[in-house]
Amino acid sequence: MKKIINSADTFVRDTMEGIICAYGDKVKLLHEDFQVLVSGYPAREGKVGVVTAGGSGHLPVFLGYVGKGLLDGCAVGEVFASPSAAKMADMIRACDKGRGVLCLYGNYNGDRFNFTMACEEVELEDIQTKMVLVKDDVASSDPEHADKRRGVAGMVYAFKIAGAAADKMMNLEEVAAVTAKALNNIRSMGAALSPCIVPKAGKPTFAIGEDEIEIGMGIHGEAGIEVRKMMTADEIAETLVGEILKDMPLKEGDQVSVMVNGLGGTPLEEQLIVYRKVHQILSHLRVRIRMPHIGEYATSMEMAGLSVTIFKLDQELLELLKAPAESPFYTNTNK
Structure with a gap:
């Protein structure tokens, strides 16, 4: 195996450090553990937050779409592994500007499980959330079982639509609805x-x-x-x-x-x-x-x-x- 890395154990941290060194004027780290990235652009109060999470190893997904008119935050785990529910909950808190947070992510078991726990945790603090899952991969299941499909590159379009809808100051129900409509197409x-x-x-x-x-x-x-x-x-x-x-x-x-x-x-x-x-x-x-x-x-x-x-x-x-x-x-x- 030949890879231009320092070690497998520091792969994610070193990647995140590189992002901050290069683009620290546009994005910032939420924690020193280098697993949550949030937008450095000022967010208007009352704007719905849009967040995602997933394993590392897929750049620009997921970290690359934190920005203006896109995602407000992203949590990452190790390569191809979900981040923890605790990190997701911290991200949701950081991206809530008073009108709730849309959690938009691929249809994978670990992400579903951890996002569910994170949303339950923050809702105890009166932070409203909605979840929309990306299921665009036609190869992973037939139309009759489309709910089992994986989320792949189509999630980039979903990030774009959700981010634009939130920037238009749509409410949480509206942002979730138009994002779901996009994913249906x-x-x-x-x-x-x-x-x-x-x-x-x-x-x-x-x-x-x-x-x-x-x-x-x-x-x-x-x-x-x-x-x-x-x-x-x-x-x-x-x-x-x-x-x-x-x-x-x-x-x-x-x-x-x-x-x-x-x-x-x-x-x-x-x-x-x-x-x-x-x-x-x-x-x-x-x-x-x-x-x-x-x-x-x-x-x-x-x-x-x-x-x-x-x-x-x-x-x-x-x-x-x-x-x-x-x-x-x-x-x-x-x-």
């Missing part, structure tokens, strides 16, 4: 060319042949729906988009945003080649693409591969997507 699917290596494990999360590609894998190395022989970029795009459109059909005149997301080890050129084919497929259907996102938005350490996310837009969601947003790792001013 977001679908993702990925493909991996290689596994990743968790520093403390020191070995690949799964095995795949040099001439193979895993379709529908999870960002923690969870098994996909099938292993195929390696395909061309166009074939990968057709496979991923085809599965998404089976689950969320589109028609002429629909508007969408498309994200082609690198998983940590895929050159931008390859992502753009895939986006080219996605654009061709949707243009053939006379579907209009708004504000495409191509790059690394939700990674899995050094995993080679990518995911495609399609976000079906109505006018309200489009306006929230277009609203200004800025964090150390994300801006929509060039979209």
